[in-house]
Amino acid sequence: MENSIEQGSCAGKVIFSLLFGVSIGVLIGILIAPRPGRETREQLIKNSEKLARASKESFTEIIDKTKDLIQKGKQKIEEIKIIGEEIVEDSKNKSRKTANLFKEFVKESKKATQTLEDYLS
Numbered sequence: 643m644e645n646s647i648e649q650g651s652c653a654g655k656v657i658f659s660l661l662f663g664v665s666i667g668v669l670i671g672i673l674i675a676p677r678p679g680r681e682t683r684e685q686l687i688k689n690s691e692k693l694a695r696a697s698k699e700s701f702t703e704i705i706d707k708t709k710d711l712i713q714k715g716k717q718k719i720e721e722i723k724i725i726g727e728e729i730v731e732d733s734k735n736k737s738r739k740t741a742n743l744f745k746e747f748v749k750e751s752k753k754a755t756q757t758l759e760d761y762l763s
Contacts, residue, residue: 653707657700665693 668689673682 654704657704661693661697661700665689668693 669686
């Protein structure tokens with residue numbers, strides 16, 4: 643799971659870097675291009691809106707992946723909890739059986755000791 647989180651974090655960094663690089667490239671291209679001021683402003687607005695949509699989609703994707711990882715983590719924790727509870731219950735049952743066997747052994751030993759004492763008396 644830790645590896646999945648690292649991959650999600652790495653993917654987020656890559657997406658952010660890509661969007662940042664594209665936005666800088668577009669901005670430089672628009673500012674250098676020989677266009678009138680009005681067309682340049684319109685192009686900047688248009689590209690800014692595209693970048694905003696792409697950023698929102700990327701962040702939404704990252705959030706969805708993070709929520710998915712959290713849900714998977716919760717499921718794994720629940721599975722481990724159930725397995726742990728089963729192990730504890732099994733250990734308790736085995737301990738009870740062992741204690742009962744030991745009590746039976748002590749009881750039989752006492753009977754044998756009494757029988758031997760009676761025989762020797």
